[in-house]
Amino acid sequence: MNAPTPARSLRAAPLERSRLAQRLRRVVRGEVLFDAFSRGRYATDASIYQVDPVGVVVPADEADVIAAIDLARESRVPILPRGGGTSQCGQTVGEALVIDSSRNLNKVIAFDREAMTVEVQPGIVLDALNAWLKPHGLWFPVDVSTSAQATLGGMAGNNSCGSRSIAYGNMVHNVLGIEAILSDGVSEYFGPFGVNAGRAMASGRAGELVARLFALGARERDEIARVWPKVLRRVGGYNLDVFNPQSERPYTDDGSVNLAHLLVGSEGTLGYFRRLVLKLSPLPKARVLGVVNFPTFWAAMDSAQHIVKLGPSAVELVDRTMIELSRANPVFRPTIERALIEREGKPPEAILLVEFSGEDRDELLARLARLVELMGDLGLPGSVVEMPDEKAQKALWDVRKAGLNIMMSLKGDGKPVSFIEDCAVPLEHLAEYTDRLTDVFARHGTRGTWYAHASVGTLHVRPILDMRQDGAAKMREIADEAAELVRHYKGAFSGEHGDGLVRTEWVGWQFGERLTRAFEEVKDLFDPLGLMNPGKIVRGTKMDDSRLFRYPPGHAALPLSTALDWSAWDVTADPVTEQVSAPGTGGDPARGFAKAAEMCNNNGHCRKFDAGTMCPSWRVTKDEKHLTRGRANTLRLALSGQLGHEALTSPAMRETMDLCVGCKGCKRDCPTGVDMARMKIEFQHHYTKKHGLRLKDRLIAYMPRYAAWASRLRWLLNLRDALPGAARLSEKLLGFSAKRSLPRWRGDPFTADPGLDALPPGAAAGEAVGEAVGEVVLWADTFDNWFEPDNLRAARRVLQAAGYRVHVARAAVDADPARPLCCGRTFLSAGLVDEARAEARRTLAALAPYVERGVPVVGLEPSCLLTMRDEFLVMGLGDAARRLAGQALLFEEFLAREHAAGRLSLPLQALPERTALLHGHCHQKAFDAVRPIETVLKLVPGLEVKTVESSCCGMAGAFGYEAEHYEVSMKMGELSLLPAVREAGPDTVVVADGTSCRHQIADGASRDAVHVAVLLDRALDGSGRRPAAQ
Helix, strand or coil: CCCCCCCCCCCCCHHHHHHHHHHHHHHCCCEEECCHHHHHHCCECCCCEECCCCEEEECCCHHHHHHHHHHHHHHCCCEEEECCCCCCCCCCCCCCEEEECCCCCCCEEEEECCCCEEEECCCCEHHHHHHHHHHHCEECCCCCCCCCCCEHHHHHHHCCCCCCHHHHCCHHHCEEEEEEECCCCCEEEECECHHHCCCCCCCHHHHHHHHHHHHHHHHCHHHHHHHCCCCCCCCCCCCHHHHCCCCCCCCCCCCCCECHHHHCCCCCCCCEEEEEEEECEECCCEEEEEEEEECCHHHHHHHHHHHHHHCCCEEEEEEHHHHHHHHHCCCCHHHHHHCCCCECCECCCEEEEEEEEECCHHHHHHHHHHHHHHHHHCCCCCCEEEECCHHHHHHHHHHHHCHHHHHCCCCCCCEECCCCCCCECCHHHHHHHHHHHHHHHHHCCCCEEEEEEHHHCEEEEEEEECCCCCHHHHHHHHHHHHHHHHHHCCCECCCCCCCHHHHHHHHHHHHHHHHHHHHHHHHHHHCCCCCECCCCCCCCCCCCCHHHECCCCCCCCCCCCCCCCCHHHCCCECCCCCCECCCCCCCCCCCCHHHHHCCCCCCCHHHCCCCCCCCHHHHHHCCHHHCHHHHHHHHHHHHCCCCCCCHHHCHHHHHHHCCCCCCCHHHHHCCCCCCHHHHHHHHHHHHHHHHCCCHHHHHHHCHHHHHHHHHHCHHHHHHHHCCCCHHHHHHHHHCECCCCCCCCCCCCCHHHCCCCCCCCCCCCCCCCCCCCCEEEEEECCHHHHHHCHHHHHHHHHHHHHCCEEEEECCCCCCCCCCCCCCCCHHHHHCCCHHHHHHHHHHHHHHHHHHHHCCCCEEECCHHHHHHHHCHHHHCCCHHHHHHHHCCEEEHHHHHHHHHHCCCCCCCECCCCCCEEEEECCHHHHHCCCHHHHHHHHCCCCCCEEEECCCCCCCCCCCHHHEHHHHHHHHHHHHCCHHHHHHHCCCCEEEEECCHHHHHHHHHHHCCCEECHHHHHHHHECHHHCCCCCC
């Protein structure tokens, strides 16, 4: 059959691209993004591919979609629907006009509780939908691992499956109808056909299309029966078997045809999904989990066929590599270790997560007991960790859901590559198949990491390949051998993640020439002009076409002299032995900075819709530019010269980095370890070096050095918020928002208090004195010292009441001793790394005598104290910085540590307030330092602690004070923090350790928040205080 008229290419036609952009801006209300930086952010998904799109439309509404499709058709420009951009096989990249539905087309349109159906727009995220459904006792059960960022339109386009498909089926089994816009402008609802049809065909074109589809299905009926894989997990090609079902799970209960099922899995190649009607399921009232530990990988695979007979709702694999990577991640370590049973001091080679769900908890517990009994019968007694508690279950499922991203955290150019990660085989062959495929990897000098859906014979395995070197050749050889294994075991080459750019060429191998031609007919019937996402499923390119790779052979970054030390990322790794070379030996011309940016694999975990920490700017703008992924992609393209040689210091890059608030949420939340806060410091260094600093930025950066003079002039500076018109003038001249109050300078800094340096009579430094249980150094940060010194005084009193001798560090005699110490935080935020380094050296010299004696260094302001544990380590400060990092603790961390060790004795009494509403500072969250605050607050008798589930408060140091950022700052605060504070009753005390957090709460909710030190000071029993140990 002849191919359709090819779409036009705009790769070498910038003038035509510009004209198209202009025309689009005249007909759509949403955003039209055609600049190189924006296109670069949409050139990749979670696959190995990168293709520059023609441009991007972010429609404001459905009318925009129709207008964009009409104009693209008129211009013969291909069209690419896109949701979260998390596809692993290249489905959502292409030289086309990208239509991003995720920002605005994300609404619930209709809901029928009795019928258990919901109609949604394509851009709604799965977790958002399920949160909306939860009060109704329902959920949409296609539980994919990317549920926090995957859109329903994308899931339908991909025929997603998820962990619980053994119980609920794939996406295709849970979609009742799709309203699609075809490339010729026809809008039609595809759903049940015949007597079950709820809606009549809206046009003659649609009626003819359906008639020809039925004729095609009838013609190929016998070939479908002969060739089609007989496994539940098969998502390759089009679902032409709707006319003669071959899956072990039928498409419909009565065997009738639902035409929506033909569209599911079509990857945007047949039409744009305008609306989806989904089948819902009752939310299980109870779930229990058994974690089976196996001494060998083979035993885990061989046991799966027996375990599924118990009727679980999920059986998921986690292999040894993923176990070890999870243990190395501070977020996941406590959770994964609770699930492990070591035998003879060795961790398991694999675990299976076996879930039972339903209405009767007692019945589920009985099934869990049968699992324990079964494993004993299989020769593995004592191998099951029982988890009946739902909180513990959720934590472990979060680790499993992060499986791919955890694997991608491997450093070096070799990464786990998706191309055979999706093969599905019958369960009885699973152990033998995985064993033989592991041998294939070994023959090619690599290994694979296994995880995912043991219940249905689909295990995600990605061999580690370096696509810059010989990865493409090995990819082809491994794929050929894997394909033969799949054929031998009568499986499916594409079992869950679809075809895209990586597996389209294998559609013909799987289904044969005749059905491949039938698929082409399906494509041409829906899309006669060939505009919808061309090159996917039919008429595709080769999987190893290096022109489409994100990292083609020879890819390298531009040379760059970095301000920070990125050498930890500049390494090579042996895929078999897992040995990593010494830092700085990886050959990165950007000294590791480029490789650090390349750690982002585009999985989109930072697009989480819920609270969490990452990524606050995206949560308020929903703009790919203001996303950790978007920033990392832009940095990667700039550092490799793909956006021009001056891109790193361009205004467009500054705009990309502008709304990064440096919260470090990605440092903790991103499973691949992308640390955008540190990357912004590096960027800011290069940008400032070229463009200089604005006066406002200079005032903030150098504040620690002029603070003493400002304190003396406080009567003048504090007039800014008292004198009419002064705030507006400061906005006009300096850029500080007139809608904000500024911190008030104090004339009584803590470091000027008398008696801070005095020791008890007859005592020498380091000697034990009286009943003192120890000694600490109280670090006086710039913000508390000059704006809220009473916080430091409270902390000192609390530490002394607990029996500790409190030292206050002073600068060395030869390092400007009259000026208080500073961590350099304000300089880092401005990119003035050299100035920050100078401050850090002053600090290290002052603290060295205490650090050498093992005295803890305790601080109040998270952003300052934690700089000692983070940025100090990458500023070339040597062993002194590493030793300090090991002893630097936040006030609450120190108290919680002492309490756990049984050394803390604080005479605390009940407060008038009965509840503490706690907001954790972003950096506390990044360093897992919120739990210590909760621990310490609970020491106060009768005090209930409630922690706000929030992202960044929005103030972020100086960010929220700036006029250009005020609106975004307030939107961040309004996501969860400020509403929670407003709802708090009068018997609630608000606790926030961050200076800027307290200011945001005061400005945004008219409520005073206090540092935990102040609260504890108030709770001290005056008559029970110990004598002050000066």
